[in-house]
Amino acid sequence: MFILTEIRDTVALQPHTFGFEPTEVIARELNKKYANRILQDIGLVISVFDLTKCGEGKVRYGDGCLWYKVEFRLAVFRPFISEVLIGKVKSQDEDGIRVTLTFFDEVHIDKSQLPAPCAFDSSRQKFFWAAQMEPDTKRTELMDSPFQERLYIELDAPIRFRVEGDEFYDDEPGPPKAAQGAKYDLTVSKRPPYRIFASIAGQGMGPLEWWAGVGQADEQNNEQMDE
Incomplete structure (x- = not known):
């Protein structure tokens, strides 16, 4: 009924979150973006399962955010045929x-x-x-x-x-x-x-x-x- 699918994305952390553990904030931001949404040909996203790869945060010119390139797995609802x-x-x-x-x-x-x-x-x-x-x-x-x-x-x-x-x-x-x-x-x-x-x-x-x-x-x- 549930599957895991791997996704790549870039996440921006606002300055007021710099004092927290980056992976926790990243997971929270990813859940805001993906949870309870339908991904075409994948299924209904339940939540972020885990982070598999997280790069170093980088600052863009004119932007006070830290940008992270991440790879993560999502728990997705998509039952298989005959289930x-x-x-x-x-x-x-x-x-x-x-x-x-x-x-x-x-x-x-x-x-x-x-x-x-x-x-x-x-x-x-x-x-x-x-x-x-x-x-x-x-x-x-x-x-x-x-x-x-x-x-x-x-x-x-x-x-x-x-x-x-x-x-x-x-x-x-x-x-x-x-x-x-x-x-x-x-x-x-x-x-x-x-x-x-x-x-x-x-x-x-x-x-x-x-x-x-x-x-x-x-x-x-x-x-x-x-x-």
């Missing part, structure tokens, strides 16, 4: 489910990555899994199924998911300028700079309550068979 994680359901709509990890909210589960057969109940704004029905059951039949047989995916419920992929998106240039004749719709929400795509199709995947007691039931069955 299994646990988060909480943040929201749902007809297209799928959004999951939060508390510090990261852009985990998306497309409706095609739900266990079959699943359907979206528009009256409750929730997906449900009809585990007792055949995987190819049509939505109309699913909506006629008894409520007591539906396994709903509740908001804020702990959910186990498998990472299927991720995507980076850089929109730093911003909207086109109106002077150039380009139109820009302010109502269109920006794409997040980093998204994770996940699945809950498979044994043990999905809300934790779906599988609560399954292990105990298996143990009891094994004990009965041994007897």
